[in-house]
Amino acid sequence: MKFGGTSVGDVERIARVARIVAAERKPGRGLAVVVSAMSGETDRLVGLARASAGETPNGGGLPAKDFNDEYDVIVSTGEQVTTGLLALALRRLGIPARSWQNWQIPFRTDDAHSKARISEIEESELGASMDAGVVAVIPGFQGVTEDDRITTLGRGGSDTSAVAVAAALKAERCDIYTDVDGVYTTDPRIVPKAQRLEKISYEEMLEMASLGAKVLQTRSVELAFAHCVPVRVLSSFVEPGEPNPGTLVCPEEEIVEKQVVSGVAYSRDEAKVTLLGVEDHPGVAAEIFDALANGNINVDMIVQSEARQEGRQNILFTCPEREAGRAAETIEAIKTKIGVDEIHIRRDVAKVSVIGIGMRSQVGVAKTMFAALAQKGINIEAIATSEIKISVLIDAAYTELAVRALHTAYGLDAA
Amino acid sequence: MKFGGTSVGDVERIARVARIVAAERKPGRGLAVVVSAMSGETDRLVGLARASAGETPNGGGLPAKDFNDEYDVIVSTGEQVTTGLLALALRRLGIPARSWQNWQIPFRTDDAHSKARISEIEESELGASMDAGVVAVIPGFQGVTEDDRITTLGRGGSDTSAVAVAAALKAERCDIYTDVDGVYTTDPRIVPKAQRLEKISYEEMLEMASLGAKVLQTRSVELAFAHCVPVRVLSSFVEPGEPNPGTLVCPEEEIVEKQVVSGVAYSRDEAKVTLLGVEDHPGVAAEIFDALANGNINVDMIVQSEARQEGRQNILFTCPEREAGRAAETIEAIKTKIGVDEIHIRRDVAKVSVIGIGMRSQVGVAKTMFAALAQKGINIEAIATSEIKISVLIDAAYTELAVRALHTAYGLDAA
Numbered sequence: 001m002k003f004g005g006t007s008v009g010d011v012e013r014i015a016r017v018a019r020i021v022a023a024e025r026k027p028g029r030g031l032a033v034v035v036s037a038m039s040g041e042t043d044r045l046v047g048l049a050r051a052s053a054g055e056t057p058n059g060g061g062l063p064a065k066d067f068n069d070e071y072d073v074i075v076s077t078g079e080q081v082t083t084g085l086l087a088l089a090l091r092r093l094g095i096p097a098r099s100w101q102n103w104q105i106p107f108r109t110d111d112a113h114s115k116a117r118i119s120e121i122e123e124s125e126l127g128a129s130m131d132a133g134v135v136a137v138i139p140g141f142q143g144v145t146e147d148d149r150i151t152t153l154g155r156g157g158s159d160t161s162a163v164a165v166a167a168a169l170k171a172e173r174c175d176i177y178t179d180v181d182g183v184y185t186t187d188p189r190i191v192p193k194a195q196r197l198e199k200i201s202y203e204e205m206l207e208m209a210s211l212g213a214k215v216l217q218t219r220s221v222e223l224a225f226a227h228c229v230p231v232r233v234l235s236s237f238v239e240p241g242e243p244n245p246g247t248l249v250c251p252e253e254e255i256v257e258k259q260v261v262s263g264v265a266y267s268r269d270e271a272k273v274t275l276l277g278v279e280d281h282p283g284v285a286a287e288i289f290d291a292l293a294n295g296n297i298n299v300d301m302i303v304q305s306e307a308r309q310e311g312r313q314n315i316l317f318t319c320p321e322r323e324a325g326r327a328a329e330t331i332e333a334i335k336t337k338i339g340v341d342e343i344h345i346r347r348d349v350a351k352v353s354v355i356g357i358g359m360r361s362q363v364g365v366a367k368t369m370f371a372a373l374a375q376k377g378i379n380i381e382a383i384a385t386s387e388i389k390i391s392v393l394i395d396a397a398y399t400e401l402a403v404r405a406l407h408t409a410y411g412l413d414a415a
Numbered sequence: 416m417k418f419g420g421t422s423v424g425d426v427e428r429i430a431r432v433a434r435i436v437a438a439e440r441k442p443g444r445g446l447a448v449v450v451s452a453m454s455g456e457t458d459r460l461v462g463l464a465r466a467s468a469g470e471t472p473n474g475g476g477l478p479a480k481d482f483n484d485e486y487d488v489i490v491s492t493g494e495q496v497t498t499g500l501l502a503l504a505l506r507r508l509g510i511p512a513r514s515w516q517n518w519q520i521p522f523r524t525d526d527a528h529s530k531a532r533i534s535e536i537e538e539s540e541l542g543a544s545m546d547a548g549v550v551a552v553i554p555g556f557q558g559v560t561e562d563d564r565i566t567t568l569g570r571g572g573s574d575t576s577a578v579a580v581a582a583a584l585k586a587e588r589c590d591i592y593t594d595v596d597g598v599y600t601t602d603p604r605i606v607p608k609a610q611r612l613e614k615i616s617y618e619e620m621l622e623m624a625s626l627g628a629k630v631l632q633t634r635s636v637e638l639a640f641a642h643c644v645p646v647r648v649l650s651s652f653v654e655p656g657e658p659n660p661g662t663l664v665c666p667e668e669e670i671v672e673k674q675v676v677s678g679v680a681y682s683r684d685e686a687k688v689t690l691l692g693v694e695d696h697p698g699v700a701a702e703i704f705d706a707l708a709n710g711n712i713n714v715d716m717i718v719q720s721e722a723r724q725e726g727r728q729n730i731l732f733t734c735p736e737r738e739a740g741r742a743a744e745t746i747e748a749i750k751t752k753i754g755v756d757e758i759h760i761r762r763d764v765a766k767v768s769v770i771g772i773g774m775r776s777q778v779g780v781a782k783t784m785f786a787a788l789a790q791k792g793i794n795i796e797a798i799a800t801s802e803i804k805i806s807v808l809i810d811a812a813y814t815e816l817a818v819r820a821l822h823t824a825y826g827l828d829a830a
Contacts, residue, residue, distance in 0.1 A: 092469045
């Protein structure tokens with residue numbers, strides 16, 4: 001079971017978490033609970049660390065290599081406090097419980113401080129204690145290196161911690177309690193008729209997560225996929241005993257009724273960069289995208305088309321909005337060398353995607369999408385596809401309209 | 416070097432501590448710094464722990480055995496944060512530094528959670544790092560058990576941590592930075608002519624500490640005495656480079672000019688319990704003080720005197736003020752069995768003491784004390800002596816007058 005920062009935001013909420021944990025206990029079932037820092041606490045600790053390192057609003061301060069290890073020492077205390085508080089709240093309900101710090105388990109990571117990756121979890125002592133009926137309370141988002149230094153997994157790493165613990169313990173399931181009650185066919189704020197999915201496959205969830213649905217972190221879904229850990233997303237604000245089915249993220253084989261399209265996702269954090277009049281000779285695309293990769297620009301869609309001028313082509317690509325300026329500078333620097341006439345950036349674009357494992361065995365899915373958008377008069381600026389998704393780039397002003405139209409077109413609206 | 420909670424109270428103060436540490440560096444000298452939690456932080460964490468355990472103003476909550484281990488997990492994070500912050504502040508000055516959590520050293524204690532006693536410090540890895548020029552920053556007030564659970568030493572245990580680290584490292588000295596600039600002949604708030612002592616012996620310091628001078632914790636002085644660690648008490652508010660000699664607490668042999676009296680101490684946390692008309696038969700005193708010991712009453716002075724009534728005696732003893740009520744109840748319970756006519760409690764009393772290793776070889780020290788008090792018309796209600804101190808119990812209203820008179824009588828006033 002995993003509870004995030006708002007779920008453990010104060011002592012009363014921690015007491016509710018204890019009641020939720022209590023309701024999950026049954027004979028022969030061991031429980032481990034992964035917790036975040038109380039909401040606001042991580043920000044406070046990050047602020048202290050930065051101030052001590054001399055970071056000013058204009059930059060300055062220590063280089064990352066001299067900062068990140070002690071930053072981890074400071075920031076990791078937030079979750080440690082929550083583990084102790086939840087253990088006490090559980091004991092108050094008469095439930096045996098204890099906190100396990102990562103060095104006590106040990107929960108190993110590499111030494112990439114502040115963004116470490118999990119390497120190994122030694123579960124024998126932890127598992128024995130759980131088998132003896134003691135609820136294990138574990139701090140999320142952190143670990144310990146081979147030479148016993150404290151690390152953190154980077155912001156939001158708690159979901160990943162929980163899945164990793166579940167995988168190590170070969171748990172029947174990993175329940176992620178959050179502030180929504182499951183994964184929806186699309187954003188319910190845009191489409192009130194959006195429906196909670198009972199089940200979704202790892203592959204679909206990965207596309208949903210990386211396409212802008214913020215329910216689970218991509219990293220945690222990847223890990224669950226790799227280790228076949230069933231993950232359930234459910235609400236931490238439902239009183240114990242009340243129905244709280246959530247959404248189960250599971251292997252594709254366990255989903256009997258495969259929807260052609262399971263969900264519609266969107267992202268407004270997009271920019272379109274257009275290169276006009278690029279010289280059309282072999283290797284020019286490689287040069288452009290090599291330069292962008294070296295500049296750490298996350299390029300997503302790419303469309304190449306013939307230009308009016310002979311021997312020239314146009315290249316269009318998308319990247320996260322905040323990287324667009326850097327992308328243009330990167331191209332500017334090699335502009336004369338590779339031969340580019342003009343560079344344009346457009347920021348008011350959005351990406352809308354339909355996702356579904358059923359696409360693999362269905363034809364006509366794209367046709368439905370294009371028809372639905374055309375009917376609303378929405379122009380498509382670029383298209384990208386994978387085995388289980390189709391994404392289109394459109395004018396950002398039409399985002400909601402497009403999402404609603406697609407939700408209806410694929411029969412996802414609730415009755 | 417050890418810095419308390421007010422010395423590391425915010426990021427600016429931590430930066431000053433870093434400058435003080437920087438000034439102490441010299442080739443071939445390794446430095447370890449023991450730090451407390453930022454002031455206020457421990458109280459905040461204790462509050463959270465108690466709230467989670469369900470402690471109400473009327474009591475309630477978990478029993479100590481189910482509370483103290485997780486309390487230690489929660490409260491110990493306060494010092495951990497400071498270690499990271501100071502390590503960063505030192506690096507900002509270009510000084511290699513790292514934090515060492517107790518489990519990383521390891522710094523072992525017994526398993527008496529929330530009031531653990533230090534058992535062993537493994538200094539090899541720590542010492543090697545210090546020898547390599549890296550300043551070690553260590554959280555005070557805590558440790559780790561043989562089976563790797565976090566413990567705390569009880570409030571104010573940071574001085575003791577520092578002395579223990581110094582002893583393990585066979586350090587040349589343990590410098591305790593505090594909010595006073597040394598140990599004084601008496602409380603300067605009462606006697607403006609009080610003088611800072613250049614040196615004081617462990618034995619004298621122990622008497623000073625336990626008699627109410629709040630500069631160093633008794634436990635830390637005992638430990639320094641046992642391991643012959645020279646301890647220097649000095650101010651953390653003097654800018655680095657300015658004179659800051661402090662007071663050296665050291666073996667008696669190192670003090671060449673032994674004063675007959677080195678200091679005058681006082682304590683107002685005293686109550687006098689008088690038992691009138693106690694039956695005068697063998698074993699009655701044993702019964703009374705056995706009962707008080709079983710009731711955890713800290714009896715200090717004891718005076719026995721004949722009563723007017725034949726076959727009866729009066730017994731007077733002192734104890735800390737907050738224990739006086741319990742002491743009276745304890746006696747009340749066995750009153751008829753042992754034969755006591757009346758029990759009186761007086762709370763407005765104070766204990767004033769003169770301390771000096773020179774007393775051992777000097778006569779007439781007590782005479783000077785009694786004469787000085789008599790001259791001011793101060794009545795002595797009880798007397799207790801040890802090899803190096805004489806204490807008297809007086810009316811609390813005369814405390815300042817008595818301290819001043821004795822300070823003058825023993826020639827301690829500054830010129």
